Amino acid sequence: MRKVVVLFVALISFAAFTSPDAKEILDKVDRNMSSKNRIFESSMIIHGRRATRTINSISYSVGNKKSFTEYLSPAREQGTKMLKLEDKLWIYSPSTDRIIQISGHMLRQSVMGSDLSYEDMLDDRKLTEVYTSTLAGKEKLGDRDVFVLDLVAKVDDVAYFAQKIWVDAERFVPLKQELFAKSGQLLKRTEFSDVKQVQGRWFPMTIVYKDMLKEGSGTEFRITSIKFDQEIPEYLFSKASLKK
Amino acid sequence: MMLALKLAFKNLLGAGLRTWLNVSVLSFAFVLIIFFNGMIDGWNRQGRKDTIAWETGKGQFWHPEYDRYDPYTIQASNGLMSDEILKETESKRLVPILVVQATAFPQGRSLAVILKGIDPMLTVLELPVSVLSSDNGIDYAVIGKRMAEAAKLKVGDKLLIRWRDKNGTFDAREIQIAEVFKCDVPGADNGQIYLSLQTLQEMMELKNHATYLVAGEEFEDRELENWVFRDLDFLLEDFNKIISAKKAGGSIMQIFMLLIALIAIFDTQVLSIFRRQKEIGTYIALGMTRMQVVGIFTVEGGAHSILATILGAMYGIPLFLFLNKVGISFGVGQGMDITLAETIYPYYSIRLIISTILLVVVSATIVSYLPSRKISKMKPTDALKGKLQ
Amino acid sequence: MIRFIFKGVIRDKSRSLIPVIIVSAGVFLTVFLSSYFAGVFGDMIDLSARFTTGHVKVVTRAYAENEDQMPLDLALLEVGSLKTQLNAAYPDMEWVERIHFGGLLDVPDENGETRAQGPAIGTAIDLLSPGSTEIARMSIQESIAKGSIPSKPGEALISEGFAQKFAVSVGDEITIFGSTMNGSMMFKTFIISGTLNFGNAFLDRGAVFIDLRDAQLALDMEDASSEILGYFNDGVYNDAKALQVTESFNSSYNVPEDEFSPQMMRLVDQNELGQYLSLAEHMSSIFILVFVMAMSIVLWNTGLLGGLRRYSEYGIRLALGEEKKHIFYTTLLEAAIIGVIGSVFGTVLGLAGAYYLQTYGLNLSGMMDNVGMMMPAVLRSKITPELFYIGFFPGVIATVFGNALAGYAIYKRKTSRLFKELEV
Structure with missing residues (x-):
């Protein structure tokens, strides 16, 4: 296993030497995907062992640091709100009128039985801040030409040591992302599809997360509407707004 | 006192079967008490030993x-x-x-x-x-x-x-x-x-x-x-609780066991005083104080326990030695989160044996004394005649 | 003849009262102690039955495979109708639902925000229905450190350890945060009605007990539960019966293709309790045997003494010309009557005592420091079918035998000695 890692790293450095434009690709992806702020409505489809559930929510986010999500349906979740500020996360429940801070160990728990943990939602740094990227090659993914990027962590405090990203060569939208452990073990896979143009950007409207170590068919995230660069009042990102 | 003891044994042995019945019941109680406690002590010792050997050492330093x-x-x-x-x-x-x-x-x-x-x-x-x-x-x-x-x-x-x-x-x-x-x-x-x-x-x-x-x-x-030192009391807390719970449970059982033996002695005492009024009267007539006579009868009753100890030892020691050698198999106690060896070797401490002997002797003496008190209320003349009182 | 002797026995208190009392006492002790032995040796089994395994347990197969993770999503569904069917099919058993869940205990500050948090191990049982047997089964009343058992929905019991660590007390609010059966977020605020000592270091960290209904509502488990535990009505595990129940249940309910179909397991199938159980039964039967022997000897002794007391009477009767054989015969009959009366009394008393101890237990916590509900601090006896005869027959036989031995002396009587005894 360790040998694989060494080889993997060696390949990456080799690739880095020959393809200097990996960072450029990521920057383009970044420009495409991120915005000053955005508001989107989405459905999360969670496949449990017994049943499949769909949870609808509306999210407001500014950069990567602040976000506010309100769950709309089903009735059970309606009115539950989640606030993220930097590396802190609070959840408000209307039924108990309580604000609970999710911290420490709880962050590693799955969100509503999905393949995503609270922590996955908190990771807000840009890929280029965390990873050294290299272009590993160009290939076809379905009928799209893609760049394959290999990313290796350059900071210590990162959940996934390495990533592999398939970026649409024309639209600069990620189409597939694989997350690896230090040993090279594949841990999670994310697939992006249903790429649409919104306000002049290309954006994947369907994202499927899959924890590769667990059985099951993963969690599907569908964006039903998305708007960029809107007026979002600042007070929304405060604990006081959770109770409103 | 020596006289009383000698007399007591003579009388007891003279009574034959009845004495041996009482003595054997008492010896059962005696042996069972030692057996049960020995088993718990054996469990405790093995459990502690195993926990020390596999998990805790003689103590731990924790972050x-x-x-x-x-x-x-x-x-x-x-x-x-x-x-x-x-x-x-x-x-x-x-x-x-x-x-x-x-x-x-x-x-x-x-x-x-x-x-x-x-x-x-x-x-x-x-x-x-x-x-x-x-x-x-x-x-x-x-x-x-x-x-x-x-x-x-x-x-x-x-x-x-x-x-x-x-x-x-x-x-x-x-x-x-x-x-x-x-x-x-x-x-x-x-x-x-x-x-x-x-x-x-x-x-x-x-x-x-x-x-x-x-x-x-x-x-x-x-x-x-x-680093914070954690001693065995801390590390074995749950285990110790189980042992003390077992001991408490066992003590009730022992009390009952002893009780039944004591009923037998009590019964015998009552009858022997009833039947031996003439003898009692004679003792008093010979110049013994009533308390001395009470003493003779008490010692006689209490002497059951000494015979019981001897009898118990006669079959108990080989039994205990045997059990100690082969152990008592508890099978796998693995389903329970309790340290329990597959085979328990009972452990009989000197303290256990001595305290059990003391318990049996003292309690037998007390129940022998209770009916004997009646003697002090007897009229010697009537007693001598053997009249029912 | 029997009536004559019976009257004699009844009227002559010295012939009847003391022997009957002693026989009763002996039989009582035998019966009671036998039940007690069975309880002492079986207490680990009993504890496990009460808290985790039941006498039998119904869960989904998928749940059984992941039980240590308390997977609510694999819980039993339609438990209402399942319970009805169980009750109908096995009327001599009681069926109870329980829910086990994990989560977070969150203590709010004055603004309703998190002040402190700790992991929670939740158990939901029927605390509120009148006549719920679960409170006694889990010795909850005995384990209360402060406060009381929840008396209305929305109340919870938490471990005393947690209460101390996070400075919360009876009457305070606490929120349980976790996920529902469907994986939704679960928030539910409870008022602490009391705190519990578990006597188990792990549970003393963050155990919480709530009412089953509350849990079903909060966890989205309407008509669902983690498990259904079955208990024999007499409170005693009976392996033959359990096997029969389990087999008949599984043959009609367990569908091999459906991992969510209910399956029933016996106590001995779980946690490798089988071997311990057979050992416990062995040990208790050895103790009972020794005890019955000891008791027989005592009763025999009593019979013997009873006979000896009456030497003078025999002397008179012989002098009056009654036949030795007849005296011996009446003595035995008398002994039999005394033995039967005493044994009936003793058995009834013993059973009553055993029943009391089986139902309420004997709280020994005073003899131990700092114990809790996970410790068998409350001793319970166990009523087994043997109890009905285990004291009775030795009681009667030993009494008759003792009297026979004493009466045998009649045959050795010399008339010359009779008159000496008549001097009285």
Whole structure:
């Protein structure tokens, strides 16, 4: 296993030497995907062992640091709100009128039985801040030409040591992302599809997360509407707004 | 007093069958009390011994943040071992153990596990981990029987584990089960996977770190800076509670057992005083005080217990020696989270035996005394005539 | 003849009262202690039955495989109708639902925000229905450290350890945060009605007990539960019966293709309790045997003494010309009557005592420091079918035998000695 890692790293450095434009690709992806702020409505489809559930929510986010999500349906979740500020996360429940801070160990728990943990939602740094990227090659993914990027962590405090990203060569939208452990073990896979143009950007409207170590068919995230660069009042990102 | 004793034995032995019936009942009680307590003591001693041998050592030094029952503290509860400690660990007087929370994925299921990094060359604990020292590129692991059953694993099986290093970075690796050990101590087994300390330190990027240190017999007792000493009372708290619960439960049983024997003696006493009024009258006529006569009868009743002790010893000692040799098999007590050896060898301490003898003698004497008090109210003249009073 | 002797026995208190009392006492002790032995040796089994395994347990197969993770999503569904069917099919058993869940205990500050948190191990049992047997079964009343058992929905019991660690007390609010059966977020605020001592270091960290209904509502488990535990009505595990129940249940309910179909397990199938159980039964039967022997000897002794007391009477009767054989015969009949009366009394009393101890237990916690509900601090006896005869027959036989031995002396009587005794 360790040998694989060494080889993997060696390949990456080799690739880095020959393809200097990996960072450029990521920057383009970044420009495409991120915005000053955005508001989107989405459905999360969670496949449990017994049943499949769909949870609808509306999210407001500014950069990567602040976000506010309100769950709309089903009735059970309606009115539950989640606030993220930097590396802190609070959840408000209307039924108990309580604000609970999710911290420490709880962050590693799955969100509503999905393949995503609270922590996955908190990771807000840009890929280029965390990873050294290299272009590993160009290939076809379905009928799209893609760049394959290999990313290796350059900071210590990162959940996934390495990533592999398939970026649409024309639209600069990620189409597939694989997350690896230090040993090279594949841990999670994310697939992006249903790429649409919104306000002049290309954006994947369907994202499927899959924890590769667990059985099951993963969690599907569908964006039903998305708007960029809107007026979002600042007070929304405060604990006081959770109770409103 | 000597006279009273002599007289007592003569009278008792003279009474023949009846005395032996009483004595045998009392001796049953006597033997059972010793047996039951011996069993509990044997369990206690073995349990303590096994726990010390497999899990606790003679004590442990914990990282101040460590709490064995709170998995959430584990991530933050390890510290760098000082040079002083490292020297102790090299000479195997202290065994450092690094504890890491991880997830194992046996057959597609996920299972929360505790990884324990341990020195494969350790001598302080009996864990058979020497196999972990083999260096052929495979990460070997040792697990206990309970863990093996819970995760459905056997020797040679490979298991994927995922953990996060000190920075929180995910890592995953396949380990291979090199040995499944069997021990009576659930705390050394349940939910745990043993890896070589060095491997786990590498995996975590925590060189020379440990979560707790197990002290061996040869460790010289002293305080270690930045580590909290946990003594056996602390480490064995739950086990001690079970033993004391068992003892309390047993004591009620012993009281009943003794009670039945005492009823027999009481009954005999009442009758013998009733039947031997003439004798009592004669004693008083001969110049004995009433209290002296009461004394004779009390001693006579109490002497049952001495005979019972002798009789009990006659069949009890061989029985106990036999049980001590073959032990009492409890099968696997593994389903319960209690340290319980498969075979318990009862332990009979001198203290237990002496205190049981005292208990039997004193209580038999007391019940013999109670009916004898009647004597002091007797009119000697009537007694001499043998008139019912 | 029997009536004559019976009247004699009844009217002559010295002939009847003391022997009957002693026989009763002996039989009582035998019966009571036998039940007690069975309880003492079986207490680990009993504890496990009460808290985790039941006498039998119904869960889904998927749940059984992952039980240590308390997977609510694999819980039993339609438990209402399942319970009805169980009750109908096995009327001599009681069926109770329980829910086990994990989560977070969150203590709010004055603004309703998190002040402190700790991991929670939740158990939901029927605390509120009138006549719920679960409170006694889990010795909850005895384990209360402060406060009381919940008396209305929305109340919870938490471990005393947690209460101390996070400085919360009876009357305070606490929120349980976790996930529902469907994986939704679960928030539910409870008022602490009391705190519990578990006597188990792990549970003393963050155990919480709530009412089953509350849990079903909060966890989205309407008509669902983690498990259904079955208990024999007499409170005693009976392996033959359990096997029969389990087999008949599984043959009609367990569908091999459906991992969510209910399956029933016996106590001995779980946690490797089987071997311990057979050992416990062995040990208790050895103790009972020894005890019955000891008791027989005492009763025999009593019978013997009873006979000896009446030497003078025999003397008179012989002098009056009654036949030795007849005297011996009446003595035995008398002994039999006394033995039967005493044994009936003793058995009834013993059973009553055993029943009391089986139902309410004997709280020994005063004899131990700092114990809790996970410790068998409350001793319970166990009523087994043997109890109905285990004291009775030795009681009667030993009494008759003792009297026979004493009466045998009649045959050795010499008339010359009779008159000496008549001097009285």
